[in-house]
Amino acid sequence: MTDIAIVSYAQAPMVRDAGCANEVELIMPVINEALQACGLARTDIDFVCSGSADYLQGAPFAFVAGVDALGAFPPIKESHVEMDAAWALYECYLKMLAGDIDSALIYGFGKSSPGNLPEVLSLQLDPYYLQPLCPDSVSLAALQARAMLDAGRCTREQMNEVVINSRRQAQKNPRAQLRKPVSQEQLQAEVDWIAPLKKSDCCPISDGASALVICRESQAREMGLPYARVVGMDHRIESHMLGFRDLTDSPSARNAAKSAGLHNNIEAAELHAPFSHQEILLRQSLGLSENVDINPSGGALAGNVMMAAGLDRIGSMAAAILRGDYKFGLAHATSGPCLQQNLVTILEAA
Amino acid sequence: MTDTLNELPPLTQDFELGFTYTRSLGPVLSRFLTGLRDGQVLAARTRAGTLLVPPPEFEPVSGASIKELEPVAAEGTVLSWCWVSQPSSSAPLNKPFAWVLVRFEGCDGAMLHALAADAKEQVHTGMRVRVRWAPERVGNVKDIACFEVHKQ
Numbered sequence: 001m002t003d004i005a006i007v008s009y010a011q012a013p014m015v016r017d018a019g020c021a022n023e024v025e026l027i028m029p030v031i032n033e034a035l036q037a038c039g040l041a042r043t044d045i046d047f048v049c050s051g052s053a054d055y056l057q058g059a060p061f062a063f064v065a066g067v068d069a070l071g072a073f074p075p076i077k078e079s080h081v082e083m084d085a086a087w088a089l090y091e092c093y094l095k096m097l098a099g100d101i102d103s104a105l106i107y108g109f110g111k112s113s114p115g116n117l118p119e120v121l122s123l124q125l126d127p128y129y130l131q132p133l134c135p136d137s138v139s140l141a142a143l144q145a146r147a148m149l150d151a152g153r154c155t156r157e158q159m160n161e162v163v164i165n166s167r168r169q170a171q172k173n174p175r176a177q178l179r180k181p182v183s184q185e186q187l188q189a190e191v192d193w194i195a196p197l198k199k200s201d202c203c204p205i206s207d208g209a210s211a212l213v214i215c216r217e218s219q220a221r222e223m224g225l226p227y228a229r230v231v232g233m234d235h236r237i238e239s240h241m242l243g244f245r246d247l248t249d250s251p252s253a254r255n256a257a258k259s260a261g262l263h264n265n266i267e268a269a270e271l272h273a274p275f276s277h278q279e280i281l282l283r284q285s286l287g288l289s290e291n292v293d294i295n296p297s298g299g300a301l302a303g304n305v306m307m308a309a310g311l312d313r314i315g316s317m318a319a320a321i322l323r324g325d326y327k328f329g330l331a332h333a334t335s336g337p338c339l340q341q342n343l344v345t346i347l348e349a350a
Numbered sequence: 351m352t353d354t355l356n357e358l359p360p361l362t363q364d365f366e367l368g369f370t371y372t373r374s375l376g377p378v379l380s381r382f383l384t385g386l387r388d389g390q391v392l393a394a395r396t397r398a399g400t401l402l403v404p405p406p407e408f409e410p411v412s413g414a415s416i417k418e419l420e421p422v423a424a425e426g427t428v429l430s431w432c433w434v435s436q437p438s439s440s441a442p443l444n445k446p447f448a449w450v451l452v453r454f455e456g457c458d459g460a461m462l463h464a465l466a467a468d469a470k471e472q473v474h475t476g477m478r479v480r481v482r483w484a485p486e487r488v489g490n491v492k493d494i495a496c497f498e499v500h501k502q
Contacts, residue, residue, distance in 0.1 A: 119440060122440075128491065129461070130491075132492055140462075143432050143449060143462075144430075146430045146432055147429070147430040150430065192435070194433065195433040195470060241459070242462055243451055
């Protein structure tokens with residue numbers, strides 16, 4: 001047992017353009033909401049870690065401005081990952097396991113609307129073989145989708161089913177960005193975007209922020225807080241060279257899930273699949289059965305805040321467990337092109 | 351005093367936004383990109399005897415250092431592709447094109463690049479393509495202007 005409890009999660013509405021709201025104004029409400037929901041004061045939190053990308057704001061150390069939302073006086077212990085905030089949670093998880101801290105606040109934020117996100121993401125690629133060509137994130141995902149279709153790992157109809165399920169689930173999620181139901185016929189009639197992908201196969205570009213609080217199970221019990229128990233987390237990476245990977249499989253996600261404690265009683269999975277074929281790929285790679293409820297929040301296809309969407313998968317699954325919807329759940333976060341990096345969290349009801 | 355200050359020219363200094371130094375790309379990438387400049391595709395020879403393009407610095411599975419590079423034909427097969435109907439200003443080609451993963455003849459691995467084609471219908475997995483060299487080459491992956499259909 002890890003003795004780590006998720007006691008609170010807050011998410012701002014995911015929107016295409018947050019307008020003139022700056023990052024601090026996006027972060028502060030979710031931090032306040034997450035702390036108020038669990039009754040912990042700022043001074044009770046041992047450690048704070050955030051996830052964001054300075055490339056979205058186009059300024060080095062732009063993330064430091066986010067600390068203004070915390071109220072960093074008296075001085076706090078704080079850290080940042082230039083990754084999805086799921087990895088900020090992972091840093092806190094490791095510090096909890098090491099006994100360094102007993103509680104943590106994690107937040108992730110992204111305001112992608114001012115730039116061209118698919119092109120900005122080309123800056124994360126190998127700087128010699130890939131980045132000079134500026135391949136955007138949708139094109140790289142489309143190469144993976146073609147490989148899936150060619151290999152018979154999925155069909156066009158199955159990709160449509162993923163989109164239909166996302167929209168159906170998102171209708172229960174008031175913070176989702178895309179909630180309009182679609183039919184198989186509508187999706188079949190849609191024109192190609194970057195073939196074989198259509199726009200509906202791609203996650204929307206979203207502005208937003210999320211926050212999550214963890215503490216020891218004993219503290220949660222003392223305070224009478226309902227919580228979701230973190231059974232385990234693990235992170236695995238594949239080659240940064242796309243041409244040296246099997247794009248139709250995800251051994252890194254499979255290994256991470258196994259190490260995090262994947263078991264046969266999982267009832268629901270929040271999969272961070274920004275493209276429809278990736279949800280199918282992850283289900284296959286993780287060996288999830290037909291009975292597993294996929295993306296009850298709507299998933300990344302219903303809203304994908306850069307650097308918060310992975311944390312949202314974990315927070316959404318914890319919230320579903322706290323509501324009593326499930327006893328055992330899996331949450332997955334990804335980073336990099338074509339599911340290069342994968343982080344899997346196994347959760348259970350306390 | 352004020353007059354003296356007004357007579358002085360304002361202090362100025364040139365500023366270049368970027369790295370003001372050059373660096374070596376190391377023993378493998380440097381040789382591969384220099385090869386492209388010279389119109390030659392070099393593959394990495396692994397200890398198991400297979401050839402890899404583009405050459406990684408270390409063998410993907412064993413992690414052993416790559417030491418040997420050798421020339422291979424500048425042609426190969428499309429493993430996967432997608433069609434860009436509205437290229438952005440940063441794309442390698444300024445009209446509709448395909449991104450392709452190309453496996454070079456007799457090699458393992460695949461290289462990402464653009465494929466020039468007139469229409470989506472001309473592109474398919476398994477098709478033969480060859481390198482179209484850039485007219486001026488400097489030792490960069492863009493020394494390959496793109497791939498083109500290889501009619502045999």
